[in-house]
Amino acid sequence: MGDHRTEFLKASWVNVITNVLKIVVEGGLGLAFGSLALVADAAHSVADLLASAVVLVWGRLSFEGPDKNHPHGHERVEPLTALFVGGTLVLLGLKLLSDAWQSILSTPESDYSIYLVVALGFAFVDRYFCYWYTKRVNRTVQSPGLSALVADSKNDLYTTAAAVVGVVGMAGGFPILDPLAGGLVSLLVIHQGIEVSRENVDYLIDSAAPEHIREELKDTIRSHGDVHGVHDFTAYYAGTVYEVEFHAEVSANHTFIEAHDIETDLRDALMAREEVGDVHIHLDPGGLGEWKEADEKRVSSSVN
Known part of the structure; x- marks a missing residue:
């Protein structure tokens, strides 16, 4: 149990640090050049950062044994944190979808730059490393909180791929592709949030075993x-x-x-x-x- 707790904390910190780096690089360059797709992807990482911080703080309580006030231990803490992750993703996805729709209705304003490509390349490497490392650790730890973060990191790869569409559109003279890509990112975020929430609700309401x-x-x-x-x-x-x-x-x-x-x-x-x-x-x-x-x-x- 002690080794699992140490590995859990390492993986949680990796998620926190990699999300901070992605937000700074991708969000900063997205704002500088007006790319809604990059800003949406970076905003997604803000939710990821919050989620990984919650898993880090709350999830480690699940490794505490039974005590006077919790005679059955703290097993429900982790699905509670994972449910929080899922709910946060749904709310953020809805906000991003609204922003993308408003941008489509107006005239998209964005400037293509090679730095946007650099930001996307960094985001891919950042999220793939986080996905690979967290998944590897969770093969042993079997933590619902880390499972939610693994799913979220994998989802990040898809959302970043969608952001590529927006940047390609900017480079080719079709700026409308940028908010469209942002809308696609938001739908992926909502879907992942629903899936994570659904799984962990079963843990919390004492559903029957299969x-x-x-x-x-x-x-x-x-x-x-x-x-x-x-x-x-x-x-x-x-x-x-x-x-x-x-x-x-x-x-x-x-x-x-x-x-x-x-x-x-x-x-x-x-x-x-x-x-x-x-x-x-x-x-x-x-x-x-x-x-x-x-x-x-x-x-x-x-x-x-």
Whole structure:
């Protein structure tokens, strides 16, 4: 966990620093030569900077263990930061789309310069490095906050490519292409913001785990030799990990110690999966009329 926290902080700082550099270079030259496409791309990076700063400050809390006020840890902090990233991107994209539309309705005023090409080249290198490094770190860390930043950095490559269209238009005597490119950038920003938000809302509202995950977890429970069936099973997101609850059906002949050992075995088997954060088990002894799956299995066997 300590190593993951260090790698997380490094990747977060890389995102902050590279966004600052892109804003200064691309935004400054875009303003100097009146390129709406470059200014829009740089403004996108302002949102990226805010998002990466939020992930840096809030996201590291997710590496803190349980405490008195947070008995289940801080797993929900990261999807909360990622949701903030997504919401910020949507709002910024709408603002950029409005600016692009106003520019199209008016007469675009911009001056082509080779420095705009330099700014775009720098932006490509800057964002690709950030994308590559953050993605590499997140293969190990598996952070939703970093995942949002990876998606955002990849999106930056597309928005910068759209800005190229605007600069090419300026160079070829078609300045209208610049606000059109700015509008395209804004649509890409909005789309990415919606996707990031949608994913992390599931983490925050305790959505059920996917069906194949639930079946895998049930199979793990059923594989225990003393378990005759499973019912009242639920597996849902608690932050970015799953919380699992179920009733396991066992023989009434087990001693208290044996029952305890069965429960410990089941918990250890499920907790061995990285995506499982906590497990709650209730053992049902025979004779209570709750052996639903066991009864079904016996009926099926007698029919066969």
